Amino acid sequence: MPLVKVPRPSWGEKLRRFFLADMLKGMWLTLKFNLGALTDKDSVRGFGIYTEQYPSVRPQVAPRWHGAPRLNMDPETYESLCIACNLCALACPEDCIDVIPMDIEVTVAGKPRKKKVLDEFIFDTSRCMFCALCQEACPTACLELTQEFELATYSRAGFVWNREMLEQGRETRKFEA
């Protein structure tokens, strides 16, 4: 009186069991992967190695992927492109950008004038959701979200990027292969 209805094995099934067909199938699969790892390095036929050596081999991120922020500079004069217009801070849905301007004295056509320039730029990456609306808002193509993805730090304070970090990039220890 079986509690669960188990179909009686057919002769083919019995033969498969006798010759351990399923076990051999499993062993053939692992052997294929083992031989594939030795011959087929980049997993061309699907039986090679899938993993990559991360710090020395870096993955290609998708083109629309947003990562670490950067403040671009004029490539010739090395002056910040930022005009302290505050549009990025206004565009930011997370309110994670603080633009701190300062007034400097300049002479325009022989007359002394005041000009608003960037003093400090605070970008809190711990609150950022990488929507890149700030990048869209920037009129001078200064603020940009790059493809850099190594954002981990040892402390919460490390997530808050200042102007120097945004312009020079954060100091990271690079792996030497």
Added chain:
Amino acid sequence: MSLFALFAPPNFLNGLLLKFFGQETLNYVVWPFIQIGAVITLVAVWALYASYLERKISAFMQARLGPMRVGKWGLLQPIADAVKLLTKEDIVPEKADPYIFRYAPYIAVAATFLTFAVIPFAPDWGVITDVNIGLLFVLSISSVGVLALILAGWSSNSKYALLGGLRSSAQMVSYEVSMGLSLIGALMFARTLSLSGIVDAQVADRPIPYILFQPLAFAVFLISGIAENNRAPFDLPEAESELVAGFHTEYSGMRLSLFFMAEYAAMVVVSAVAVTVFVGGWYFPGVFWLSRGSANLYVILSLFVFVVKMALLLYLYFWLRWTFPRYRYDQLMDLGWKWMIPASLLNVVWTALTVFLVQALDGWRGIKTIESLTRGLNMTATGKGVAVAMGWLGLLVAAVFLALLNHRSRDFNLKKQRREIRLVDVPKGTPAVATTAAAAVTATENA
């Protein structure tokens, strides 16, 4: 097997050593010490690099790379590991039995390393010592290794370690039976317990490996050997998902690595015995011709053949480990007592029948099957044909025998349960439903 002999012919070395020692001292003390040193060194290096191989092979089978950082292809990883393990603090748990806890790993290592004394790695100077009870020696000494696991499990004073130790004792004791019994068939053909003698019997006249006479015994021996070594899929004593690490849960540093060393050395022992008894030991056709009459070259080539044969079996260990999931404990005991032991017992009977048949056929209607009885059961081609046919027929017989034997073995445990299970009124022909008490009450209410 002497490492130095790979670079200098032993005759030359012998002459050199004769200047320092007498002939007797040289033969009975110095040469054995050189051989022992070489074997221990090589096995220790193997134990180091087995961990590397294990990690690499498992990685490849899972489409990963494995250790790659230390040295080219991570080849120095085992050395980094060894340095780490050696410099670790030697922790003995507070409530543990300190003496037993400290000495259990040594027993494990000593038991496995002792067995290498009788294994014929190659002819002539490739044997450390040829004992005429070699096979018994291997079986008895390797079973001392169980003691180490039990002591380690008991002295750790930890529930995981104790359970692991208990499991290992039950497992190893039950699989030792089938392991020993499966070798008897080969002994009937070889008519000696000396391991060199078994190889000689296979090599004599028309060389034939005993795996052809004894396919069933070979399979049983391999499976029991894997179970005996506590390797996956029989790694119940150190089942990491249930017992953390089994008997070596509380061990760390050097003592832990000693256990690993013992495990990997035991793998070598089992595969060496399998090669010696079933696959023809150091013999391979054409090696004698290749050595061109140079005795030393013959020994070295034979050694190479032995190592290659052993390497294939050792690969099988890794292969099986990373392919199959672990057995449940009751399944393990099922396999041991209901399949392996009956199969090996049947093999003994079947081999006796084979030998009887071969002897009975000898001289019947001019058929000649037996050539001599000097180096094992030395058969003619006809006799060998009969033995091979009987051996492979034995596989089928064993399949039928085991199927009959275990026909309803699965039902035995359910007898008591079935009495308690009542059928709720279901029409005939539909499968019955197991009921709990609550469901039965609702069923009667509905009725």
